[in-house]
Amino acid sequence: MTDHSHYVGRFAPSPTGPLHFGSLVAALGSYLDARSAGGQWLIRVEDLDPPRAVRGADRHILKQLSDHSLVSDQPVIYQSQRLHRFDDALSCLNDKGHLYACNCPRRSYLGLYPGTCRTQTTSETQPSALRFRVSETTIQQKDLAQGAVTWVYGKDFGDFIVRRKDGLHAYQLAVVTDDIAQKVTRIVRGADLLSATPMQTCLYHALDVQSPETLHLPMVLGRDGQKLSKQTHAPTINAAVAADNLNQALAFLNQPIIASDNPKIILGAAVKNWRTDRIPKLMGKTL
């Protein structure tokens, strides 16, 4: 059993554009799950990739969230200000022999990385990407919405990049380092990130930290069957109708809607009503 007195959850948006309905569902789901367990809820801005970050998008997102009464229990942290922590994690992994240098161009293999450079060390003569050498043959997770999932090394996931050739830290490394630093106990996010779980679990194992529980919410799909995203130009959430947005997100997660036009009242009631067994056990669901 999980000790819920230490429950810490989080919502971690990338500042690549304003919040759309899909990200509101993830924010709301993580908030309600944390609050209903008496836990803390944190917001972290994942601005690791400077070329993709949109100026001012972080402030816009935080304002949209607070307009829906979704406010972090601790000061919001920014990944771009935590690069030294990611370097520390890399050193730790390297000292334990988990990393190797890789210079394979992406076009040299199809799909999953075949482990071409696996026997290399990290002593570099040229700038290289750093890869994590997976030692597990399978990773299993009992996801609280999607059920038991098993990933097989070499089929579902391979050795993955933790630092890119251009020196940027990779997503998996940054997420795990921050979730460990923030003592996150349960990750509630969209099912599009379910496939990141085996790689993140490998990092937890390598860093001798227990991996968190996961709850992957169905992705919000548009009429075309594609995930709503900034890339598909999903409409921005309109804060003027925050109560309607929250109720629409509650309905999407198959939770009771609340007859109120006050976001705070809706959240308070939704926390009491929250039941994870009502969440549709689907990877995606059309609006």
Ligand SMILES: [Zn+2]
């Ligand atoms: Zn390689």
